Amino acid sequence: MKPLPRISDAEWEVMKVLWEKSPATANDVVERLRDATSWNPRTIKTLLNRLVGKKALGFEEDGRMYRYYPLVSEAECARAESRSFLNRVYGGALTPLIANFLQEKELSPEEIEELRRLLDQKGKG
Amino acid sequence: MKPLPRISDAEWEVMKVLWEKSPATANDVVERLRDATSWNPRTIKTLLNRLVGKKALGFEEDGRMYRYYPLVSEAECARAESRSFLNRVYGGALTPLIANFLQEKELSPEEIEELRRLLDQKGKG
DNA sequence: GACTTTTGATTACAACTGTAATAGACTCGA
DNA sequence: TCGAGTCTATTACAGTTGTAATCAAAAGTC
Missing domain, CATH: 1.10.4040 (Penicillinase repressor fold)
Structure with a gap:
């Protein structure tokens, strides 16, 4: 059993979006969090980045954009x-x-x- | 309804001891956590201090010792x-x-x- | 009274979090 | 080809947490 990354509260919100539907670009995620949160898009980018660092998310490059997807269920x-x-x-x-x-x-x-x-x-x- | 302090994981362990039986001195708490944790007594003192700061604990002075007790259930x-x-x-x-x-x-x-x-x-x- | 011990108070310090701003690379339109 | 926009990457910065060490004051000991 692989050790699960520790996902913080804010990060969890991001994960939920991607668990619901992935892969998705950063902008997709921003869009889908617009109603639920009042986060600055930068903030969401940061969270995506941290989640990649923690290996909770992976991504495929699509041109200069990334399409993120969960690595943990x-x-x-x-x-x-x-x-x-x-x-x-x-x-x-x-x-x-x-x-x-x-x-x-x-x-x-x-x-x-x-x-x-x-x-x-x-x-x- | 008073706003509850946010109690962290480690702090929660300390609270549990005091919820179970209080008031108790720092040393009592240290003693009662000896089995459950491997924390340095200093660490426990720090946690007690923070919990007082957060108003999760109160204390009565007893000579130069404090007797701590929960302020939240x-x-x-x-x-x-x-x-x-x-x-x-x-x-x-x-x-x-x-x-x-x-x-x-x-x-x-x-x-x-x-x-x-x-x-x-x-x-x- | 001076020294050691004990107790709470203050300070330390790195990792993690929330919340972004800035920098650098790349692309697309003019 | 040059500037404007758009991505991700890097950096920022304060608050919280885990985990203590050090300081200062008081108290007991010789």
């Missing part, structure tokens, strides 16, 4: 982040985390049903 | 961290987060039962 990053978060805040215990979230978030009946299904499956396995 | 910090984590990694959606955790963590039948109970309650509410 969203799922594996999310898992890694989740683990470290769970350990840090809840000492690794899943139940209190979920209990806490359930308490404060509204869930649609469909979501509740979905989760119940997952639990059932877990109970059987 | 573990529950509120955990909630705040959870929210920001959920937003960052899962775009605020609870179901995928739980699904992800359920997938990779082992749960005892009791835990599953407990979670099912929580869900039922949620479904009714």
Whole structure:
């Protein structure tokens, strides 16, 4: 298992864009972040650069532009982040985390049903 | 609602000790972290200091020693961290987060039962 | 009272982050 | 071919974090 790069908050936003659709040029990313953030395009370029440095992104040159794409999957990053978060805040215990979230978030009946299904499956396995 | 201080990873370890039992002197904290970490006592003093600066901890003087105690509760910090984590990694959606955790963590039948109970309650509410 | 020990306070310092600005290379239109 | 625009690369700079060392004050020891 390759060691995952540590992706910061701001960098994560950039990764999300590229996980959603890639490859994409810097300008594509800027465009797709325009609504969600108020970042200067320079800032986004910097983040792209750092992510390349961390080997979270790769790119192909296309003329003088780069087309960036993820080198790590969203799922594996999310898992890694989740683990470290769970350990840090809840000492690794899943139940209190979920209990806490359930308490404060509204869930649609469909979501509740979905989760119940997952639990059932877990109970059987 | 008072704004919560941002508590870093290392600082969180220190907070956990004080959430568990306080007030405690710096040396108490050092002692109680000896097993869990390999930090130099100086480092722990620094962290205590920073946490006081951030108003996450308060202290009473006891001679030339301080007795530290939390100014913010573990529950509120955990909630705040959870929210920001959920937003960052899962775009605020609870179901995928739980699904992800359920997938990779082992749960005892009791835990599953407990979670099912929580869900039922949620479904009714 | 002078010296050592102990405790918090101050200072250190590099890596990482957020947030850009500037520089250098390349391209395209005139 | 020359200037204007457009990319990426490099540099900037302050705040946070991890990880301590040093300083200064107080307190106990001889």
